[in-house]
Amino acid sequence: MKKLIVLAFFAFAVSSTSIAQIELKINPVGALFNNPDIVGEYLVNEDIGIEVGLGFVYGSSAIDFGEDLKRSGFSFLVAGKYYFSPDDGCDKFYAGAYLRPRTLTYKDNDTSDNFDYGYKQSAFGVGLMTGYKWVGARGIIFEIGFGLGRAFGAKNTYNDNSNTYEIPSLGIDGFGRLAVGYRFGGDN
Numbered sequence: 001m002k003k004l005i006v007l008a009f010f011a012f013a014v015s016s017t018s019i020a021q022i023e024l025k026i027n028p029v030g031a032l033f034n035n036p037d038i039v040g041e042y043l044v045n046e047d048i049g050i051e052v053g054l055g056f057v058y059g060s061s062a063i064d065f066g067e068d069l070k071r072s073g074f075s076f077l078v079a080g081k082y083y084f085s086p087d088d089g090c091d092k093f094y095a096g097a098y099l100r101p102r103t104l105t106y107k108d109n110d111t112s113d114n115f116d117y118g119y120k121q122s123a124f125g126v127g128l129m130t131g132y133k134w135v136g137a138r139g140i141i142f143e144i145g146f147g148l149g150r151a152f153g154a155k156n157t158y159n160d161n162s163n164t165y166e167i168p169s170l171g172i173d174g175f176g177r178l179a180v181g182y183r184f185g186g187d188n
Contacts, residue, residue: 020185021090021184022040023183024038024182025041025141026179027178028179036055037055037075040052043090045089051081053076054076055102057074070106071104071105073105074103075100076100078100079098081094081096081129092132093130094130095130096129097127098128098149100173100175103120106119119157121156121157122154122155123152123153123173125152126150126152127148128149140182146177148172148174149172151169154169
């Protein structure tokens with residue numbers, strides 16, 4: 001994991017002969033539901049971008065199982081993207097590959113029943129992604145996309161206070177993206 005982080009930050013530090021361009025993006029819909037994703041993309045050249053992103057999960061559960069559940073978790077994304085026939089450099093239709101370790105925990109806030117829901121999920125996802133990115137004249141970005149792959153080491157556990165059970169995993173990793181952001185550098 002440390003090697004991936006060092007590699008990602010090294011990719012951001014490498015600059016070409018022109019002014020480096022970096023984009024910062026956020027998922028506004030996820031932020032409304034306590035699940036924001038913050039992504040930085042380094043534009044290596046006109047056709048290739050390297051992304052590093054962090055996702056957080058916090059607050060009350062969006063799904064109510066009749067329990068007062070709190071959730072917490074994170075995901076870390078490293079991706080390489082190839083843009084087909086870009087107009088403004090790293091825009092329009094793209095395809096790429098990603099690595100994504102993630103974890104999610106649900107805890108029961110209701111201590112009066114002496115029951116801890118104790119659900120935990122973790123996995124390391126490897127997959128392919130695709131999408132489309134629009135870049136405005138002033139550097140404003142809008143991006144929509146999705147990724148689908150395999151979840152390695154997927155582990156789902158459930159705690160009923162006396163025993164811990166492992167729930168079988170489908171082994172699928174996926175995500176959707178709706179992002180807005182800004183492109184820094186270059187000639188915006």
